Amino acid sequence: MFKMNENYLKLPGSYLFSTIGKKVNAFAQANPDKKIIRLGIGDVTQPLAPAVIEALHKAVDEMGKAETFHGYAPDLGYEFLRKAIVEHDYQARGCQISVDEVFISDGAKSDSGNIGDIFALENKIAVCDPVYPVYVDTNAMAGRTGEYNEELQKWSDVIYMPCTEETNFAPELPSKEPDLIYLCFPNNPTGSTITKKELQKWVDYALKVGAVIIYDAAYEAYITEEDVPHSIYECEGATACAIEIRSFSKNAGFTGTRLGFTVVPKELKCKGTTLHSLWARRQGTKFNGAPYIIQRAGEAVYSEEGQKQTKEQIGYYMKNAKVICEGLTLAGYTVSGGVNAPYIWLKTPDKMSSWEFFDYLLEQANVVGTPGSGFGPSGEGYFRLTAFGSYENTLEAVERIKKL
Numbered sequence: 037m038f039k040m041n042e043n044y045l046k047l048p049g050s051y052l053f054s055t056i057g058k059k060v061n062a063f064a065q066a067n068p069d070k071k072i073i074r075l076g077i078g079d080v081t082q083p084l085a086p087a088v089i090e091a092l093h094k095a096v097d098e099m100g101k102a103e104t105f106h107g108y109a110p111d112l113g114y115e116f117l118r119k120a121i122v123e124h125d126y127q128a129r130g131c132q133i134s135v136d137e138v139f140i141s142d143g144a145k146s147d148s149g150n151i152g153d154i155f156a157l158e159n160k161i162a163v164c165d166p167v168y169p170v171y172v173d174t175n176a177m178a179g180r181t182g183e184y185n186e187e188l189q190k191w192s193d194v195i196y197m198p199c200t201e202e203t204n205f206a207p208e209l210p211s212k213e214p215d216l217i218y219l220c221f222p223n224n225p226t227g228s229t230i231t232k233k234e235l236q237k238w239v240d241y242a243l244k245v246g247a248v249i250i251y252d253a254a255y256e257a258y259i260t261e262e263d264v265p266h267s268i269y270e271c272e273g274a275t276a277c278a279i280e281i282r283s284f285s286k287n288a289g290f291t292g293t294r295l296g297f298t299v300v301p302k303e304l305k306c307k308g309t310t311l312h313s314l315w316a317r318r319q320g321t322k323f324n325g326a327p328y329i330i331q332r333a334g335e336a337v338y339s340e341e342g343q344k345q346t347k348e349q350i351g352y353y354m355k356n357a358k359v360i361c362e363g364l365t366l367a368g369y370t371v372s373g374g375v376n377a378p379y380i381w382l383k384t385p386d387k388m389s390s391w392e393f394f395d396y397l398l399e400q401a402n403v404v405g406t407p408g409s410g411f412g413p414s415g416e417g418y419f420r421l422t423a424f425g426s427y428e429n430t431l432e433a434v435e436r437i438k439k440l
């Protein structure tokens with residue numbers, strides 16, 4: 037008789053977005069005359085840049101001719117894309133990353149979920165609280181997180197690093213020693229960032245205790261401030277302790293197109309074996325590459341036109357972020373984020389719970405956001421708004437909130 041992976045049964049229900057969906061649908065049905073503005077989802081809305089579309093068309097045509105047809109992609113991804121990545125994202129910032137340390141993938145969610153495959157089960161993980169749920173849930177599926185305590189909303193074998201108002205929404209070095217540290221800056225959901233000097237402390241700590249940092253930089257293109265690092269490899273010693281995961285989803289609107297990459301430096305070793313060789317083996321066995329067409333589209337993001345156009349898109353979202361931050365601050369809310377990230381993290385007024393504020397905002401302003409408690413216990417009392425809406429809707433949503 038077969039047995040299933042019972043770790044899946046330990047996972048708490050992922051009620052966040054389904055509960056939001058149900059509540060919004062129920063409200064819309066009961067109030068068909070109300071125009072609901074959705075500032076909840078973490079998905080882009082602007083179309084792909086013209087340079088990307090052009091590259092896609094060209095690559096599609098190539099696939100239609102025997103002379104230019106492409107089958108399976110090389111294991112690490114096409115060199116034209118890995119070269120563009122290394123030049124623009126690393127060498128230009130003084131980071132010593134080589135072309136064969138970059139692994140092209142279909143996105144940062146799969147990579148951040150799959151990376152656990154190359155680590156022993158007994159590794160202890162540390163995560164920020166609130167957190168992007170993928171890091172925790174994928175480790176739970178692997179059996180690395182112990183038992184889930186419903187009341188505390190915490191796993192017994194996970195080290196939680198609270199990111200609260202007191203810590204400026206940044207984690208502090210954990211008191212218990214972790215083996216794997218998940219960091220995401222600029223952060224989803226809080227929109228917070230840390231300076232290069234602060235990130236260096238994490239690198240130094242990881243080197244000292246022999247931990248690996250899994251660094252999710254999916255939002256690096258939203259950074260506007262000078263001293264915020266775009267890559268963890270801007271820190272000294274990071275190539276010996278950090279894996280960096282990146283995505284084209286938020287940088288270039290590829291959420292439905294699918295493209296990302298992971299950097300595993302060859303200097304990162306365990307008992308003389310490189311993690312690079314393990315990840316190469318893992319990907320070579322379980323993954324057959326991102327499509328040629330999409331990798332060409334990714335290459336176009338790095339072209340002069342592509343850079344200009346995607347920067348404009350990000351500028352559009354960041355203008356929304358500014359509208360939200362300024363409007364809510366004027367209305368008396370305590371807000372953070374929105375400066376180096378498309379997320380605005382606000383403190384609920386009058387000690388409302390995250391869900392109470394969700395209902396209040398939906399019913400009184402017909403605006404949908406995301407309850408902070410859905411990202412972890414330290415998110416209780418907070419609320420996330422995203423800058424991914426249209427400018428007009430964002431303006432209107434802020435006006436409605438101001439009038440409450």
Ligand SMILES: *Cc1c(COP(=O)(O)O)cnc(C)c1O
Nearest residue numbers: 143144145168224254283285296
């Ligand atoms: C959106 C997002 C990603 C991107 O995932 P893709 O699979 O590349 O679309 C990764 N990490 C975080 C924290 C995100 O919010």
